[in-house]
Amino acid sequence: MKKIFHGFGLGLRKDYYSEILATQPAVDWFEIISENYFVDGGKPLYFLDAIREQYPIAMHGVSLSIGSTDPLNKHYLKNLKSLADRINPIFISDHLCWTSVGGINSHDLLPLPYNEASIKHIVERINFVQDYLGRQILLENLSSYVSFAESDMTEWDFVSDVVERADCMLLLDINNIYVSARNHHFDPLDYLKGVPAQRVMQHHLAGHSDYGDYIIDTHDAPVVDPVWQLYKVAAELFGPVSTMIERDDNMPTFSELLAELNYARTLAEPIYSQQQASVVLPVTSRYQFTSTIPSVGVQEQHYG
Amino acid sequence: MVELADLQKIFLGHLQGQSTPITNYVTKEQPGLAIYANAYQQRLTEALDGDYPCLGLLLGDAQFNQLISDYIVHHPSSDPSLRWFGQYLPAFIREQVHYQSMPIVAELAEWEWRLRLAFDAAGSEIAVIDHVQQLTAEQWPTLQLELVPSLQIVSWQTNAVAVWQALEQQQTPPAIVEERTDWIIWRKGLVTNFRSVHKDERVALELSLQGHNFASLCEQLCQWHEPDVVATRVVQLLQQWLNDELIRKVISH
Numbered sequence: 375m376k377k378i379f380h381g382f383g384l385g386l387r388k389d390y391y392s393e394i395l396a397t398q399p400a401v402d403w404f405e406i407i408s409e410n411y412f413v414d415g416g417k418p419l420y421f422l423d424a425i426r427e428q429y430p431i432a433m434h435g436v437s438l439s440i441g442s443t444d445p446l447n448k449h450y451l452k453n454l455k456s457l458a459d460r461i462n463p464i465f466i467s468d469h470l471c472w473t474s475v476g477g478i479n480s481h482d483l484l485p486l487p488y489n490e491a492s493i494k495h496i497v498e499r500i501n502f503v504q505d506y507l508g509r510q511i512l513l514e515n516l517s518s519y520v521s522f523a524e525s526d527m528t529e530w531d532f533v534s535d536v537v538e539r540a541d542c543m544l545l546l547d548i549n550n551i552y553v554s555a556r557n558h559h560f561d562p563l564d565y566l567k568g569v570p571a572q573r574v575m576q577h578h579l580a581g582h583s584d585y586g587d588y589i590i591d592t593h594d595a596p597v598v599d600p601v602w603q604l605y606k607v608a609a610e611l612f613g614p615v616s617t618m619i620e621r622d623d624n625m626p627t628f629s630e631l632l633a634e635l636n637y638a639r640t641l642a643e644p645i646y647s648q649q650q651a652s653v654v655l656p657v658t659s660r661y662q663f664t665s666t667i668p669s670v671g672v673q674e675q676h677y678g
Numbered sequence: 679m680v681e682l683a684d685l686q687k688i689f690l691g692h693l694q695g696q697s698t699p700i701t702n703y704v705t706k707e708q709p710g711l712a713i714y715a716n717a718y719q720q721r722l723t724e725a726l727d728g729d730y731p732c733l734g735l736l737l738g739d740a741q742f743n744q745l746i747s748d749y750i751v752h753h754p755s756s757d758p759s760l761r762w763f764g765q766y767l768p769a770f771i772r773e774q775v776h777y778q779s780m781p782i783v784a785e786l787a788e789w790e791w792r793l794r795l796a797f798d799a800a801g802s803e804i805a806v807i808d809h810v811q812q813l814t815a816e817q818w819p820t821l822q823l824e825l826v827p828s829l830q831i832v833s834w835q836t837n838a839v840a841v842w843q844a845l846e847q848q849q850t851p852p853a854i855v856e857e858r859t860d861w862i863i864w865r866k867g868l869v870t871n872f873r874s875v876h877k878d879e880r881v882a883l884e885l886s887l888q889g890h891n892f893a894s895l896c897e898q899l900c901q902w903h904e905p906d907v908v909a910t911r912v913v914q915l916l917q918q919w920l921n922d923e924l925i926r927k928v929i930s931h
Contacts, residue, residue, distance in 0.1 A: 409759040414800035414827070417868050437758035443683035450758045475686040479755040480693055481721050481763075482714065484686075491682060519710035523703055524680065557710070588709055 377575060379614035380430060380464050382635050385621060390628045391421040395428075399632055403430040403464060405618050409437055412453040422461065432465040432576070432618070433458060434545075437479065440499050440513065441472035441486045451506050458507065465576055465616075467512035467545045470496070470533060483516050487524035488532035493539065500540035512575050513537065514545035517553040517582075517591035529554065530568035537573045544569060546615075547578035548605045549597065553589045562604055566611055574612040579605060579638060580620040594623035596634055602641060609645040617642065693718040694754065722750050722763060729764040729794055732845040733787045745771070761798075764791065782854050785838035792830050796863050796870045799828035805925040810916065817930040819893035823886045823919070824927040828865040831875075831883055833858065839872070866923045878902040882915055883924075 381402030386394075394404075404425060411418050425431070437450065458466055471483040486492045504510055515533055525532075537544045546569065555562040581595030597605075597619065608615070619635050680688075680703055691698040693715050700711060726746045727734060734742040749770050755763045768788035777783045804826070813821065837857045844851040860880040863872045875883070878899050885895055896908045903911050919925050 409761070412759055413761070413798035416796075416798035416801070416865060418798055420868055439758070443686055447758060472686060474758070475683070475690050477756060478690060479758055480690060480718055481725075481755060481760055482693070482717050484689060484714070487682070487685065495682060519713045520704045521706060521710075522685070523705050524685070588713070590713060 377572065378464075378616075380432075380616040382639050383432065383616065383618035384631055384635055385618065386422075386425060386431070387621070387625065388418075388421070389625050390631075391417075391425070393628050395421070395424055397628075398428060399628065401429065401632065401635065403432060403616070403618075405432040405434050405465075405620075408433045408435040408454060408457060408466075411457055426461050430464045431461050432467065432616075433461070433463040434514075435466070435468040436483065437473050437481070438468035438503070439473040439479075440468060440470065440503065441484075441492065441496050442474050443472075443495070444475055444477065446499055446502060447474075451503065455507055458509075465512050465543075465545075466507060466509065467514060467576065469516060470513040470536060471516050485516055485518040485520065485522070486532075487522040488527045488529055489524055490526075493532065493535050496536055497540040500536070500542050504540075504542060510542050512543040512545040514547050514578065515550050515554075517547075517550040517557075517589075519557055519588065519590075521558055528560070528564075528568065529558075530565045534569050534573075538570060542573075543575035544573045545576040545578060546574050546608065546612075547580070548608055549578065549580040549582060549601050550591060552598075552601050552604055553582050553591045556589045563607065566604065566607055571612045574608075574615050577605070577608060577615050577617040578620050579617065592623060593620050596626075597638075602637075605638065606641050606645065609642040613649050614642075614646045689714075694751070695719075719750065721760070722746075722755065725760045725763045726767065730767065730787055730790050732790060732842050733783070735845045736783065736786055736841065736851070745774075748774075767791070782836040782838050782841065785834045785836055786842050788832070789834075789838055789842055792832060792863050793870055793872070796828045796830065796865045799865060801828075801865075802826050802926045804923045805920060805928045807917070807920050809928040810920065813928075813930055819891065820931040821892040822889060822929040823916075823925050824929065825883065825886055825919075825924055826864055826926045828863075829883070829887075829924060830863045831860070831880060831887075832863070833860050833880075839874075862924075864922070864924055871922070876902075878911070879915055879918075882912065883919075 383403040383405055384401050386404035386406045406422065411422055413419060422431070433454070435454065438454075439447070454466070469483045471485060473480055473482065473484060486496070500511065500513070513536070515529070533544065551562045551565045554560075555565065579597045579601060580591065580593045581597055583590045583592045583594070617638055619631060619638065621631055685703055688698045688700050688703065692700040692711060695715065704711065723746055726749070737745065749767055753766045753770060757763065768784050768791055771777050771784040771787055835856055835858060837852060837855050837859070839859065839861060841851040841854060860875045860877060861872055862875050862883065863870065865871065878901070881898060882895050885898055890898070892912060895912050899908050899911060
């Protein structure tokens, strides 16, 4: 498969619909929360279709519940596939977590014990989802606030095993690594060095709430400097990776978000430029990346 | 060793405020467990706050918070999308003894929910006046109408809509009174619309939804109109519905 760099994106939120259409800002792509568009009509789908005509779209879900012990929700998967058929997204992603059990949805991204039993369980379910969708998915690492006694490996070993064995890709959230590193007292650099570079397809960046002894991933503030520093390390380790900024609360003006995104560009692009002749790590896969949308990133590169 | 399914049920029970042995299975209890439990309540509360802003104003913080706390316990979210979490709140209110003597509470809640339904209901093609003007005299009696999917018809026993309008505009609401009113809600383009309807219009819309034809509408509306003017009234309604973009399709035989 090709590891395609799509450039720098932003989360598509309703606060910005009209401004995006009116000003056509210099954003390479937008990422939607998939579930927000599991509706029959009205403004959500109208604006999604209109913006899709101008920009590539990534689909990011929050309720796949890939780690749940409930059966996979077929109705949910049908909605996901219908939306993917409608907008032909550059990525379909969700989280390496569980969100529901016993038919009850927590609407939160809940952690799993990091052990072989969890890996086997999840890999089987990822295989089903990828077969159903006919394409690879990306799974994102969490921010977490508890550790389970049943865990017998590091989070990055767990994440790596899952994505390798399921042949899916990794949406590596740099802020989540920082949050979990602070909460669980590990070195975030160990995490970055511990995941398979060739599987890192996308990055998320976001702000959080720092309470001193612990951090909560709130997406309501600008990205902090230690996360930017980790992002630079990620750029050195993984090469060009499609990057977006998530903002879900305390919404700033669109121009402020754009400025933050452009800061990400200024950090990553010089590093990518120095890597022009770098070694390419191909990924073999039974899946083909089906997107036909041209990549519009400044540093467009194709791998594989 | 605990099975993953059991661990998840125990964890969810903790989020829901139940007494569970979750502390046996985590290596560091606080503040992590509290963060997850708070987030569960907060996320569901915010969803209801967003769906029922005027209900919150009508009840005041104390009553509204109690209502939604009870709802979260009795109706945990069964849909992967938070969009649908609040769907049972109007029915839940009607079940509460405390609110049975205050029908406006459930009616205002249902009104807010129905407006949400219209907001993202399916769109459709819209019939235009040309479709009707081309009809021959023989086609009129068998004429049938397909109405837009966003259309909802509701009847209230109170002045819930007047109260809602005042609250929505952050004005002092009128006194709550018993008042039988009929309303329609629909989406015109991207904009949610509503208006009150007379009893005859309500019946005509309901009959159209059931597939009755023009002749049948005229027959039924004779309850309110003399036979020699009833056809004029139905044509008048038809014109209004075309202007309102309430008609998806005009079916002529």
